[in-house]
Amino acid sequence: MIEFRNVTKRFPDGTVAVDSFDLVIPSHKTTVFVGSSGCGKTTLLRMINRMVEPTSGTVEIDGEDVAAKQAVHLRRSIGYVMQNSGLMPHFTVAENIATVPRLTGETRRAAKARALELMATVGLDASMADRYPSQLSGGQQQRVGVARGLAADPNILLMDEPFGAVDPIVRAELQTELIRLQRELDKTVVFVTHDIDEAFLLGDQVAILAKGAERLQVGSPSEITEDPADEFVAAFIGAERGKRALRVKQTPHGPVLVDAEGRTQGVLVEGGA
Amino acid sequence: MIEFRNVTKRFPDGTVAVDSFDLVIPSHKTTVFVGSSGCGKTTLLRMINRMVEPTSGTVEIDGEDVAAKQAVHLRRSIGYVMQNSGLMPHFTVAENIATVPRLTGETRRAAKARALELMATVGLDASMADRYPSQLSGGQQQRVGVARGLAADPNILLMDEPFGAVDPIVRAELQTELIRLQRELDKTVVFVTHDIDEAFLLGDQVAILAKGAERLQVGSPSEITEDPADEFVAAFIGAERGKRALRVKQTPHGPVLVDAEGRTQGVLVEGGA
Amino acid sequence: MDWVSDNLDLIGSLTLDHLRQSVIAIVAGFLLSLPLGWVAWRYRLLRGWVITVTGLLYTIPSLALLMILPVVAGYPATSETNLVIALTIYAVAIMVRAVTDGLDSVDPAVRRAATAVGYGDARRFWAVDLPLAGPVILAGLRVTAVSTISLATVGILVGVTNLGYLFTNGLQRRIIPEVLAGIVAVALIALLVDLLLMLAGRSLMPWARSKTPARRRASAGAAA
């Protein structure tokens, strides 16, 4: 369990990125921070592994203040996956994945074996082990990033818009893969995105944030869709664009769902609960 | 009306970006090319204003072969908006918008007046006229790009992933704005995207393309959703992710629509046709 | 520093000579480098050649160049022209690279956008390519200016009078303040010209001010 207790972050230039933030992030679940650009998502995430130190308040992991831990060790024990993968361009795929095991003193051979194992886990062919990141596609790079995040077998995995830079088809693939992985590995995942669809797809718990990391609503995707806290959330999750307020239209091919503009948004299938 | 007649483009390095492509683009409508990265969308678009010359076949505007026109004049008469706005970093906002009027010999004063008028049209405050692009947000830059595209009052507006680089909330805003603008100005818009949601939102006619600009399906959004041409199209428009195959679930707040995973995707409203 | 206060007139007139010689060379070098740099940038095949040949010029010791040029070209070694031509050659050696790198630094997307809105080739070069290459070219020009002004002092070794006079004369007479005054004067006018160029760049390229200057490979490498 990760807990934010009245956390504030003011940057030296005066920007208040996070203002008195409280949240409990349950273990073995995926929590998604979603909100528009600059609202403080990354700052929140980076306070968990002490890449950013809170100005006031505490961040606790399983009841222990992270500030009490040594930053370098803390970071090695938490997986971190970022947009554009953040891979070392001068390390091979295997070396990238094995970075943390190598840092923590594993032998080259053991680290390599671990890397190959993880490549299989994230669906990368072993033949890519000796390639450099620049020789991979964007989607493959992200997979390497995920593998690196998992290399130390951390309990916590932080993911900062990991799929933001890949094209939508590959993104869908990676999302599916992540859902599968999470089912297998059962980590505590904290995921940042500004795509509400992605948030709803991946999150067990979704926190919709506004500027200064203000909590607009926290809940499961269903709770939020069914009962948006206010106008803004309703707008944010897409109701205003008519995308989520659908009505049934009969066609020769069967019933479809159309939005307020009459554009088809989906197909109605049987099995209503 | 723009017509592609058996157009093929083979680049000097041998890549066949477009292979025997035929399409009629009706006037005063928005036609969207959608497809994954590298399928030839940009190449198609750029053949309309002769930024790329077809290897064989012809592109006609209102029955006239574009190859017969002088490239520079043709380009000045067609609006072009691209991803990352393509603004001149060393021109102010007003100068950027007034580029084409100035090229076609309008006085500085008249061009500036036109620029201010267009800024109002695209919803930019006049106070920004003397700023440089780097001093604007991504969304504002795109608005300037659109204004520049409209400056010569062209009949045709080509838009190449104009909203690809801005965040989803701003993108939604810009999309709404574009729909409003198009209602007012009634141009022939050719729009490129790889976001199927955007394609369906904006397009009167949507062309789903595969590698080599192969036509997978061309039709209105409703036609495509209701009757996808094949498995691939169905997958591409999102059916496979379960997002578009929804069923009704009753909740205390009323009926909602859920996907195969049981995640809420929308709300069912009354008024089924 | 008695020597300095007693000889302000001398220092002043030498400074004027020095500035005249180096400014002419800087301007000439700049003007010559534009077409050369453009050719090198535009025609990939020529590029290696132009860069190698100008780089080669840079390795010729200045003193040798100052004596051999007049012999080959047939003008008096002691003339200001000789110094100015030699300095121009060194300026070109640095500037051509800067112009090429500058044109390289222009975002191809912007160049394409300019074509797309209907710029013809020539017009685009003057209105888009050149101004956008400006910051990198200016960085090269500033390096050129500073090194030209400092290099000009070797002119005294072939009899072209400028601030370098204070070095040879000061050495012969063992007047340390005279040599020091020469160094300080050269450094000061170099930094002053550098400052003026920077300010000129700011007023000519206001758009470049809002972001951090594009630091490219070149500014660290050959131009440094």
Place this chain on the structure above:
Amino acid sequence: MNLLSEAFAWLTDPEQWTGPNALQHLLFQQLYFTAIAVGIAAVIAVPLGWAIGHTGKGREVAVAFAGAARAVPSFGLLVLLVLLFGVLHKPEAAVVTFVILAIPPLLAGAYSGFEAIDRRTVDAARAVGMTEAQVLWRVEVPLGLPLLVGGLRSAVLQVVATVTIAAYVNLGGLGLPIITGLSLRRYEVVLGGAVLVAVLALVLDALLALAQRAAVPHGVLAAQGHAPRRRTES
């Protein structure tokens, strides 16, 4: 090009390659001063540049200093230092002069090498738990190396051409035939000396160009060679 053939004849005359001022001896002196000066400059400038690049602090000061150092005329400085240090310390005076010449490009190469690294790469290195020293040695130094070698290259080029003036204060080097030739009106000797300096500079430059290429990490080289799936747009 009569002069050129005379210079060639002078260069190939075996007499020039024997005796106390034999060309190979002068060549060695030229290299020796270059190596010492660039070496000392590197010891000063590289750690400083790395510190600036790593911490992001002090860049303004470094730029100002480099600008000032570049504005100092080497010939004048050499004369001044010889007068100040005395004739018994000419080599020191010369070395100081050349060190000052070599510092700006090395400093710029060191810190701009770090600056050119994608910030996210360094950030990621910290995020996976590298210590500052590990970030420096495993990420910044290898990735910044190509630009550092580029700086080294231009430092060597400038110093090797400038060491010529050492002959003015009796320190030998390839400037000796140049200034002797000048006094004696033997231009083929001047040209011969100049050609040797230029050839030496070109050879060193070519070697360092190879080193620069070798300094590019494999993964980065792959990126430049293949440009896999890079958007044509940006």
Place this chain on the structure above:
Amino acid sequence: MTGCSSDDPLGENESTGEAANGAIVIGSQAYYSNEIIAEIYAQALEGAGQEVERRFSIGQRDAYIPELESGAITLFPEYTGNLLQFFDAETEARSPEDVYAALGEALPDGLTVLEQSTASDQDSYTVTKAFADANSLTSIADLANVSETLTLGGPPELAERPYGPTGLEDVYGVQVEFSATGDTTVEDLVAGTVNVANVFTADPRIQTDDLVVLEDPESLFLASNVVPLVSEDIADEVSEVSEVINAVSAALTPEGLIALNVQSTVDQMSTPDIAKQWLEDNGLS
């Protein structure tokens, strides 16, 4: 050059094309002592109402001689011996009179010299007083008896000069190693990095630094007296110029030249001030 005389039918002096508007162009070497003499010439001529243009600090003889030949420079303070060797490297002349006479022969058409001065500034071999005393040296020939290795310091080109190491060996049987000490020759001699040095006789440090100029019985060196090198037009046509300059040459003594140098290096006076004061002191202003 006869065509250039003033009996040009059109009364215009167009063929020379130099010294525009009749000014006398005075050059000097990049050597402070030479520059002082040039400045004295300039001020003396200005005092006599002549228009003067200064082109000082020209380094090499072969840089300025062509300009004198072309007429771009019309007056230049020179030294007889060195100038003669420039035109006739093999000359046998040694004494001031012989050298002056030979110089008249050797000069190319269009150039001539005015009267030479008694002041001379010639090459010499010089040692420190201590070294002279220790080895009882008075003449260059005595160097042959010195047991320790002799190192000769001087400008780099001395290595190739007829009076350089080869000349020393041939004429005096003295073997030396050569060190190109250039502009710091005197300092090197004092510091001991060389023990014999090629020093100009008018160098004030011969006195201030306690140096001994070795005698030259075999006339290894040419006498080298201060002499004005002029373009023939000036000498012929404007005799007033010759008069003024000859008066200067007559007043310039060997001691006087050294005193001028001392004013420059020790008192650090500016060249124009030195010249002005000298002219006043000698009643020439």
